[in-house]
Amino acid sequence: MNNEFDWIKSVTPTKTYRSSVKVGIGDDAAIYSHGPNEESVVAVDTMVEGVHFRKDTMPIKSIGYKVLAVNLSDMAAMGASPRYFLVSIAIPKQGWSLEETTEIYAGMNELAERWQIDLIGGDTVSTKGPLVITVTVIGSVITGKRLLRSNAKPADIVFTTGQLGLSAYGLEMLLETGLKVMEDISLRPFMKAHQKPEPQLEAGSLLVDSGYRISLNDISDGIAHEAKEIAGASDVDIIIDWDKLVIREEFLEHSLEKQEEWVLYSGEDFHLVGTMSEADFEKISLVFKEHDLQIYAIGNVETGEGRVFLERRGNRSPIKKAGYHHF
Amino acid sequence: MNNEFDWIKSVTPTKTYRSSVKVGIGDDAAIYSHGPNEESVVAVDTMVEGVHFRKDTMPIKSIGYKVLAVNLSDMAAMGASPRYFLVSIAIPKQGWSLEETTEIYAGMNELAERWQIDLIGGDTVSTKGPLVITVTVIGSVITGKRLLRSNAKPADIVFTTGQLGLSAYGLEMLLETGLKVMEDISLRPFMKAHQKPEPQLEAGSLLVDSGYRISLNDISDGIAHEAKEIAGASDVDIIIDWDKLVIREEFLEHSLEKQEEWVLYSGEDFHLVGTMSEADFEKISLVFKEHDLQIYAIGNVETGEGRVFLERRGNRSPIKKAGYHHF
Numbered sequence: 275m276n277n278e279f280d281w282i283k284s285v286t287p288t289k290t291y292r293s294s295v296k297v298g299i300g301d302d303a304a305i306y307s308h309g310p311n312e313e314s315v316v317a318v319d320t321m322v323e324g325v326h327f328r329k330d331t332m333p334i335k336s337i338g339y340k341v342l343a344v345n346l347s348d349m350a351a352m353g354a355s356p357r358y359f360l361v362s363i364a365i366p367k368q369g370w371s372l373e374e375t376t377e378i379y380a381g382m383n384e385l386a387e388r389w390q391i392d393l394i395g396g397d398t399v400s401t402k403g404p405l406v407i408t409v410t411v412i413g414s415v416i417t418g419k420r421l422l423r424s425n426a427k428p429a430d431i432v433f434t435t436g437q438l439g440l441s442a443y444g445l446e447m448l449l450e451t452g453l454k455v456m457e458d459i460s461l462r463p464f465m466k467a468h469q470k471p472e473p474q475l476e477a478g479s480l481l482v483d484s485g486y487r488i489s490l491n492d493i494s495d496g497i498a499h500e501a502k503e504i505a506g507a508s509d510v511d512i513i514i515d516w517d518k519l520v521i522r523e524e525f526l527e528h529s530l531e532k533q534e535e536w537v538l539y540s541g542e543d544f545h546l547v548g549t550m551s552e553a554d555f556e557k558i559s560l561v562f563k564e565h566d567l568q569i570y571a572i573g574n575v576e577t578g579e580g581r582v583f584l585e586r587r588g589n590r591s592p593i594k595k596a597g598y599h600h601f
Numbered sequence: 602m603n604n605e606f607d608w609i610k611s612v613t614p615t616k617t618y619r620s621s622v623k624v625g626i627g628d629d630a631a632i633y634s635h636g637p638n639e640e641s642v643v644a645v646d647t648m649v650e651g652v653h654f655r656k657d658t659m660p661i662k663s664i665g666y667k668v669l670a671v672n673l674s675d676m677a678a679m680g681a682s683p684r685y686f687l688v689s690i691a692i693p694k695q696g697w698s699l700e701e702t703t704e705i706y707a708g709m710n711e712l713a714e715r716w717q718i719d720l721i722g723g724d725t726v727s728t729k730g731p732l733v734i735t736v737t738v739i740g741s742v743i744t745g746k747r748l749l750r751s752n753a754k755p756a757d758i759v760f761t762t763g764q765l766g767l768s769a770y771g772l773e774m775l776l777e778t779g780l781k782v783m784e785d786i787s788l789r790p791f792m793k794a795h796q797k798p799e800p801q802l803e804a805g806s807l808l809v810d811s812g813y814r815i816s817l818n819d820i821s822d823g824i825a826h827e828a829k830e831i832a833g834a835s836d837v838d839i840i841i842d843w844d845k846l847v848i849r850e851e852f853l854e855h856s857l858e859k860q861e862e863w864v865l866y867s868g869e870d871f872h873l874v875g876t877m878s879e880a881d882f883e884k885i886s887l888v889f890k891e892h893d894l895q896i897y898a899i900g901n902v903e904t905g906e907g908r909v910f911l912e913r914r915g916n917r918s919p920i921k922k923a924g925y926h927h928f
Contacts, residue, residue, distance in 0.1 A: 304643050314641060316631050316721070318737055320689045322728045362647040362689075362735045394643070401649045403730015408689045410645055410737040 290392050292357065304358070304394035313420065315413040317348035323366075323404035331448040333456075334374050336469040337407070338381030344494065345411040346389065346473035347544040351492035353421040353482030354413040356475070358394045359386070362408040364401040378407065389475060419482050421548070425489035426508035430549035432573035435477045437520050438497055439533070440467035442540030464524075471544040477567055478546065484558055490548035495541040498593045501573075501582045504549065511578025512549070514538070514593070516586040518572045538584070538593070549575050617719050619684065631721035633685060633739075640747065642740040644675035650693075650731035658775040660783075661701050663796040664734070665708030671821065672738040673716065673800035674871040678819035680748040680809030681740040683802070685721045686713065689735040691728040705734065716802060746809050748875070752816035753835035757876035759900035762804045764847050765824055766860070767794035769867030791851075798871040804894055805873065811885055817875035822868040825920045828900075828909045831876065838905025839876070841865070841920070843913040845899045865911070865920070876902050 321327055321341045332340070342359065349356040361382065365375055386393060391411070444464030447455045456465050466472075474492070481488050489508055491500040497514065505512040525533045550558065555571060562569040573585070582593040621633050648654055648668045659667070669686065676683040688709065692702055713720060718738070771791030774782045783792050793799075801819070808815050816835055818827040824841065832839040852860045877885070882898060889896040900912070909920045 318687045318689050318724050320724045320726050322691050322726050324729050360645045362645050364649050364733050397645050397647045399647050399649050402651050406691050406733045408735040
């Protein structure tokens with residue numbers, strides 16, 4: 275490629291998936307139409323080199339995949355369907371080749387194609403610092419159907435859509451050994467969880483389609499933190515039952531403290547955590563099974579004041595740690 | 602403030618301007634409803650410390666004002682009304698106090714209040730590099746009314762909504778002398794143009810309301826570059842007539858080369874440039890006058906192939922320079 279304009283062109287989509295895209299990249303702003311009875315949903319997430327990823331723990335393509343996945347996970351947590359996204363990227367004057375930057379977009383495109391979402395705009399700038407990438411995702415949800423953190427009620431079941439702690443465990447392996455740890459096939463689930471997490475859009479969609487009263491959050495900062503957000507927004511207490519959590523076999527040889535760190539306090543698994551009535555949970559479990567998706571009951575909701583407790587073998591203790599934050 | 606959470610709270614809006622905001626900051630994503638017959642418009646722009654601004658040329662409040670203004674200018678260029686915005690900010694671990702970062706939001710809020718637009722989401726992260734701020738703006742336009750770059754036709758008049766080159770001239774003063782140059786009252790228009798440019802939303806709105814066929818672009822990268830984008834998108838030639846451009850008196854004592862650099866090739870004045878028929882231009886000029894807004898005819902459109910020419914005293918020469926780019 276001759277210059278940056280060629281590069282920009284090379285990462286500009288040559289087609290759109292949806293006929294509702296009226297103006298995409300190439301004008302000052304993007305325009306899309308939408309049907310009646312819908313609400314738009316929009317989320318933005320930024321990943322910074324050296325803070326959220328490093329070249330020695332993330333294949334470059336996965337960086338793009340992940341920053342979009344993080345946003346799609348936000349959509350899943352609202353029960354929304356993603357439709358469009360915008361990418362703003364600050365590219366370092368040194369240390370990154372155009373080919374590498376293109377790889378970032380390739381990673382995004384992989385996920386975009388899978389979910390049929392259109393890149394409709396963006397901004398490309400240079401920086402003297404580390405690479406910074408910001409993705410804005412716009413989606414929609416049927417009016418009134420959105421799944422909020424404030425929907426939890428006493429006697430609800432607390433559920434998650436998958437096993438937790440895999441991303442944190444994977445990152446620990448990557449930090450110890452670098453990218454060559456990826457050659458170990460037995461570690462693949464952990465690598466995938468950290469590098470290419472699966473946004474739970476199908477699960478979110480099944481939950482919203484059920485029409486049940488459901489509180490929902492995605493686990494970006496550790497389930498302890500996310501449960502606290504639900505408990506706080508709903509003004510209830512949440513009890514997480516350690517004995518109900520499905521702990522990965524690989525974790526069991528480590529100290530309980532380490533297990534708790536991975537499962538409760540580390541983020542970025544991007545599974546969903548939420549609450550709903552016990553009766554609804556039983557019905558939805560069958561639906562998830564039909565769709566080959568996992569859903570686990572891991573606790574319950576009680577009358578309370580926004581606290582989260584951990585129960586182990588009948589003993590209950592308050593959870594204090596706030597979870598993982600990049601800030 | 603005790604910590605970053607207090608700070609985030611301090612920059613979170615405590616009210617919304619529009620009842621259509623269903624979920625703002627505080628959940629995974631923002632939700633808003635919209636009426637029928639409208640299209641949503643979304644734009645994103647990033648400013649990087651050391652590339653787009655420096656603390657010694659921009660009061661901190663102006664940094665926030667400007668990054669939002671740049672986005673609102675994109676809305677104006679589409680004839681759209683801005684409604685919501687999202688802010689993603691990567692804050693350096695050193696060199697920026699929380700108070701300074703809050704000032705950035707104060708600058709945004711000034712503009713947001715004026716145009717009654719709601720901050721509905723964002724992301725806050727840390728970085729080991731310079732401050733990076735990304736703003737996404739979402740607006741709307743009546744279906745089919747949008748003003749595109751591709752609308753120009755031969756025999757159109759080329760117009761702008763104001764004098765050009767003020768931002769570049771102001772920046773030159775600031776780079777020479779630093780912020781204390783702001784004390785010179787005679788330089789105020791240039792300081793304002795560079796630090797707190799006026800997004801031409803009212804002009805954009807009058808243009809779209811006219812119902813005329815209008816091509817439109819905002820001048821972020823110099824009128825030569827923006828005219829080329831219109832010419833290219835519309836497959837016409839554009840002739841800019843130097844003798845019709847209103848050149849600031851202050852520029853006249855400088856070389857013609859310098860004048861051209863400021864007026865034609867420097868960006869960030871954020872006025873609008875566009876084309877429409879001569880008859881429509883005469884009518885719209887009256888409307889602009891009624892609203893105390895400026896509009897200047899500065900050239901014309903000819904059958905062609907996407908080129909831009911500069912005419913001076915009847916002599917025509919092709920414009921080659923592409924305009925200013927941060928990338």
